[in-house]
Amino acid sequence: MFGTEAIDLARIQFAFTISFHIIFPAITIGLASYLAVLEGMWLKTGTQVYRNLYHFWSKIFAVNFAMGVVSGLVMAYQFGTHWSGFSAFAGSVTGPLLTYEVLTAFFLEAGFLGVMLFGWNRVGRGLHFFSTCMVALGTLVSMFWILSSNSWMQTPQGHEVIDGIVVPVDWFAIVFNPSFPYRLAHMALASFLSTSLFVAASAAWLLLKKRDTPEVRKMLVMAVLMLMVTAPLQAFVGDMHGLNTLKHQPAKIAAIEGHWDNSHGEPTPLILFGVPDMQREETRFALEIPALGSLLLMHDIDKQVPALKDFPAADRPNSTVVFWSFRLMVGLGLAMILLGLSGVYLARKGRLFTSRRWLRLAVAMGPAGLIAILAGWFTTEVGRQPWVIYGLMRTEDAVSAHSAVHLSISLTAFVTVYFIVFGTGINYLFKLIKKGPAGDDSHAPSGGPGKPRTPSRPLSAIEESLDGTTH
Known part of the structure; x- marks a missing residue:
């Protein structure tokens, strides 16, 4: 093909x-x-x-x-x-x-x-x-x-x-x-988040269609409250999961960050956006914040995050894929937190069921939880490559002879x-x-x-x- x-x-x-x-x-x-x-x-x-x-x-x-x-x-x-x-x-x-x-x-x-x-x-x-x-x-x-x-x-x-x-x-x-507790909590919260967004989008759609009933209002309120609790908690668990990954799969973190070289001896910047190039061994057009990568991942501004060039080329994950899949997941997570905060604010003002702008946003965010799960799954699985079992078996040795x-x-x-x-x-x-x-x-x-x-x-x-x- x-x-x-x-x-x-x-x-x-x-x-x-x-x-x-x-x-x-x-x-x-x-x-x-x-x-x-x-x-x-x-x-x-x-x-x-x-x-x-x-x-x-x-x-x-x-x-x-x-x-x-x-x-x-x-x-x-x-x-x-x-x-x-x-x-x-x-x-x-x-x-x-x-x-x-x-x-x-x-x-x-x-x-x-x-x-x-x-x-x-x-x-x-x-x-x-x-x-x-x-x-x-x-x-x-x-x-x-x-x-x-x-x-x-x-x-x-x-x-x-x-x-x-x-x-x-x-x-x-x-x-x-070692990674199981973090991944279990991360996936459980992702499931609850996805469902709360699904329920909220369903209720918002019905309200936009003037189907304003006690049942629709109740399911929207329950979904917003669930979203408000789980979205910030997911960010906290995600940070812990990232630190665990840094400890056990440093090459994956280097690929996620698009970070190639530590030879300059400076703290690791946080690259917000860029285009990782596996052939040129650099992240092109990088928009970065100095030293923030060290602060977030190492919790120490004087320490460096492992770089992709620290690993043999054959052991490097595809940074081009995981760099963007991770940012898609994080970006949607931030949007979920904002949706939950704004929903609670509108509920306190008595406008949750009548704000058509927010209701349209809730409908648009309906699939966001599932998209974030897929983005996170791609980050996890592609970031493990070239290993099917990390450090034990390469993917090329696992495939059938078809x-x-x-x-x-x-x-x-x-x-x-x-x-x-x-x-x-x-x-x-x-x-x-x-x-x-x-x-x-x-x-x-x-x-x-x-x-x-x-x-x-x-x-x-x-x-x-x-x-x-x-x-």
Whole structure:
């Protein structure tokens, strides 16, 4: 495909599938916890608004959960088909970690998901709330094991390499590897941020369409408060994560900063913008602030940040990519903080629901959390290169022996099918959102056609089919 080598095509395909996949678990994690809060508030206060919002968002959760499961299964197969070298070398570590995820998180979610979605009015209130909480817990446990596996690839420990194969010797050290706590907190907050922006954008859109109901107002207020808390906290956790990365993956930080040379002996500047050039070994057109890089990263103005020229050329990540992906993530994070602050200010002034300028901004910021997650993911994964397991196995040794032709066909098929299947699913999600939450209890499940207690079915939540015709 356009002269691209097989290893590049394998990396592109995995990047494509994981980029599609990660947006669904991120929203699922946030929505599951949001549903638990909504049901808990309804049980505590008896306010019907919380119940109506629960029924509305549970349908969106169900569709999103299904797409996440499907995209995740497809992605998992690529470890064997495209990265057999990696599986053979490190499968003794990554295989059990993913198995633990299935045995704990997936079974927990599957066991209680049916009660959560279809058990309203069919089981007691306490059992239903417990099921919602267990589904929310399952999404967090799933994130725990997935990030443990990926973090081990970033900062491996607790193993020995015997006869060219990784052998686990300390599972506690493997699971709780040095970067894991920071990456777990960073991803959890990113999921809550993405969901709060998603909810806020949905409410703002409905208000702009003059759908001003107590349910819409409540979900907007809850989203703004969540945004106000999590966005600044994410900045703090991100700084701690950066310091951890500097300690264990200094080449990644050098690439992120676009910092090439320490020979001049001066404190490291912070390069705000520029164009890192891997061939010329410099960052062209750099706009920088003197010594600020040392202050932010080393917390000491007299210390220098490691430079890319401190590492062999073969061990340097692609600074051109991670330099800009990191800045995109940080820029969106700052915009989230400003959106939350301005939202709280308008709420205190009594103008949150009527400021059309702010509402339009909230709609525009709806996908910002997911875009920031993708930018951060690219920063993490591209910044680890040329290693698939940092310091242990190079990416070129992990790829399967497929030809560029075969991988071109596979990649084309994946792109085509994904855009058709998941494009349809995402379109359906937008239809659900446009319908908005009910202002009464009409969305509460009943049980038999036209009778009480029919299970709540996500695919019957809108009055129009996907082709626009009425049922």
